[in-house]
Amino acid sequence: MENLQEQTSFLQNTFFARYKNKYFVEINDGLLIVPKIAYEHPEEVKAREQSLFKLKQRLLEASGRSDAGAVCMICSEGSTEEVFLFPTSREANHFVCLDCLKKEAEGETKMILYPDDREDPFAVTEYRRICFEHREEWKRFLKELVAQPPHIPDEFSLTTTIPNKKTLLTEQTTVSLENIAISATLFFVLLSKTKVRVGENLSLFGEEDGEDCIEEHDTTRNTPVLLRKNKTNQFNPSLFLENISNIPSKSIACTYGIHLVDISTRLLSKLKTGECGRCNYLSLEMEKEEHLEEILPMEDRSIFVGEIILLFLMNYAVSILSKLAFHEDNEMAYMTLEADREDHIRPILDMENRSIFVEKIKERIIIRNYAVTILPKLRFHEDNETYKLFLFADQENHIRPILAMEDRSIFIGKIRKTILGNYAVSILSKLGFHEDNEMASLSLFARQEDHIRPILAMENRSIVIGKVEGIIRLEKYAVTILPKLRFHEDNETHVLFLLVDQEDHIRPILDVENRSIFVGKVKSICPEKYAHNILSKLRFHEDNETKGLFLHFDVEKEEYIRAIFDVEDRSIFIGEAENISLYKYAVNILPKLRFHERNRMVNLELFADEEDHIKPILNTGNRSIDIGGIKKLKLRGYAMNVLLKLKIGEDNEMEEFYIWSYMANILSMGDGSIEVGRIKRKGFDVPEEIKPKLKYILVEEEGHEVETS
Ligand SMILES: [Zn+2]
Structure with missing residues (x-):
């Protein structure tokens, strides 16, 4: 920056924290501490008020008058500890409070009445003079400050006494934090710009607008921290990580904030939080495998994170799941585990099955790719009831260890909505649902035949599904496994979607006998494209009824129903159907349909x-x-x-x-x-x-x- 004006305005606009009238500015070279850069700082305002107060005292002494019992001529406020009154003229017959005086001086409200014989509006003139003098003095100070080279110490102990001179803390500066409480924002800037040494009794607090960023250690300030990494300026990740490594384990006290997003897992092991911490949303990332080194030797459930509503672990962070300790009353609502490489979860592979307690998860479990591999290691509470389970695996490696397990050996509890994607479809038979489980929906999608190959080798009707009351949605190759599913005799499903856009998706089914795939009662059947070909293979409950809903088939190409031409007339038993609409080639399905004797078509x-x-x-x-x-x-x-x-x-x-x-x-x-x-x-x-x-x-x-x- 070329000129002083630019530099001063830079300082004034970029400080991110302050302590009394010292301001903290993050610059590329480090952390700059400068005094007095904000003109409207309370201490500056106080200095102006003191000048006005002294002037008033001199005036009252000279005129022999007093302001006892006086009130502001505009707002009628009397003087208190916070409000003092200033005489409107040298005779001090009337007074005005500083707030009203400020408004008059800045906005010319013309509310102050001066004696007729006086040309000079004494109060406003004096107020403006004092402000002007202070501002000039402040400008001179800023000029000197900017021109002054900063003091760059080798060592800096951060205390409540900050030197009153321009100070720059750099990568070369060792900053000691001991017996002090500082804001999390200041802490993160120090971690990324200086060498940090954490001693005894350091605590962090969250920011609140305009508050001091440093407090005595024994302060009761426990505003929750969000632990957001500083992403401004030139961030030196290796310095940041080295700093975190050097912090003694569990040495920093704080209260977790509600949303801890993308925070460093490594840092988490350095923190200790009180029982009152309520972090609703914990999202952990881990940068490098070596960061696991210091966390893996820790005891299981030794990093106390309190009550968590949402837990999101990504890549290496998945491996520390067993190290997290939750509040004893904790009931998580959401858990997401994602790992893209095997080494992300390798430490868990050696653990016993069902050794990581996750207890109950109310709303949603999402597990992706290699994280699916560790599913058998999780231990759910026997009364676990989760609304939605989503398992997705893109490679066979993600599920290979699970394929060798017994059917129904991975206990999950009750699940309302189950969604399995690609290779995860193959482990459907391994999932152990609660025996009273009734699903609201089952959704399976497999984009390649490989995704479901292990299931094709299984016996028909060998995967027990039980009841699905809402939606069964099978997509692409997942349709192929339909004969392998075993629905409860009293199954009543609202909609059966068969989403198939290639003939390959249904080819194995074309060879099974007509009416051999029992699906129970289904109110609405929605086949897509080639799936119409397998309508004759389905067997509905004999009391099936699609009442109220439309049985609607829309067939664009002949090949989508070619297999149906070969079946006998009246051989596809639908049960009762009041409303039927058949479009295009689907018109040809009509002779093949058979209805219950009591059916009344509307x-x-x-x-x-x-x-x-x-x-x-x-x-x-x-x-x-x-x-x-x-x-x-x-x-x-x-x-x-x-x-x-x-x-x-x-x-x-x-x-x-x-x-x-x-x-x-x-x-x-x-x-x-x-x-x-x-x-x-x-x-x-x-x-x-x-x-x-x-x-x-x-x-x-x-x-x-x-x-x-
Ligand atoms: Zn007033």
Whole structure:
């Protein structure tokens, strides 16, 4: 910085902490301590007030008057310890408080009334003069300060007495911290800019705006600390880590703040926290493997972290899970473990299974990649109930040790939502859920066949799933393992998603027998693309009903249902279904569906916008698809031609009958050759040229026949 003005404004704008009127500025070379750079500092204000006070005392003595009992002529406040009154004129007949005087001098509020005979507004003039003199003096001081080379000590003991001169602490300065309490921010700057020596009785506190960053050691200040690493300026990581290494273990007292994010695991072992510490969110990172060296020899559960709601351990930090000690009443809500390399978790691999206590986790467990390997080492409380379990593994190595374990040997407790991704799908059979577990959803996705290969070798129906009441969602190769899953006989699932965009995803299933995969009761079946091919393989509970929901299939390509063409008509038993909509090639599924005898269809909607969509179904006999009683029939596009194939109950009365068509084979049929029964007049919507081909009776709301054809 070239000129003094720039340098002074830099100092004034960049201090990050202060102690009394000493200011701490972080610069590239180190930590600069400068006195008096802020003009509005309370001590500066006090000095101005003292000058005004002295002037007032002289004036009162000279005029022989007193301010006893006087009040401010503007706000009517009397004088107190904090408020003193200043005479408005040399005669001291009236007074004004300093607040009101300041407003008048700065904002010209014109509230102070001066005697008529006086041109001179005494109070404001004096106030401005004193401020001006102080500011000039302060500027001279700053000028000297900036020009002055800093004192650079080799040793510096940080105490409540800070030298009143410009001081620069650098990488060469050993800063002793002993019998003192300092703010965590100041501590982190010292760690990254100087050589720190921690002696006895050091404690840290969190910052609060404008407060001193240094306190006597026996202070009761315990504002929680957030331990945020300083990321400004040029941060020297090796100096920072060396400093942390040199700190004696558990030597620094503090209260943990609520969110400890990305903090150094190494530092954590140096801290001691009281029982009252409530860190809700602890996220640990570990920079290098050698940092484990000093933590691994520590006893298990020796780093007390109090009550934690969210725990996030990444890479090497995963290895210290067993070292953390929680408050005895702790109930974690979220735990995330992520490790990308085997060496991140190697220390844990030698531990006994079920030796790391994690007890109960209420909301969510997320375990990724190599951290999945240590799953058997975790010990959950037998009453553990977790809302969501997410396991994801991208390499076979992540799960290999688990594959050798017995089925259901990794006890997790009750889990409402289970999500397994890629290789983690392979360990589904190894997970031991609580025997009364009822899942709300089960979601499995596998992008490669390798991800599920171990399961393909298993017997059909050998992986016990029990009940899933909400959603079963199988994606890509995970669909392949459907025959291996064993659902409870009374399973009732809301939606079954089969998400398949390659034929490969379902190929092994095409060889299993029709109706051999029991899925229980399913309200809504949502196959995607090729998954329609396996509809005939599913077996639903005989009392299955999709009431209220639409059974909706939309098939864009013939190959998505090619396997269905080969199954016999009426062989896919759905149970009861009130609302059915079949789009495009899915129209051809209609003859294959079979419903419960007591089924009453309400809505049937068929839609085909290409002639090809309906070609296969046109080969079935006329009036061969018995849809029984129906309330609303909608045929759109080429699907209108399917009308010939439908057999509608004789006494049926439809509320809506809707045809919207491009062209129709029907036109070549004899007049009155297609029976559609009784239809409510207002729900009858059929092109004029089609009407002659139909045999129908239109009725009014009350049932009177009004028109027959
Ligand atoms: Zn006042």
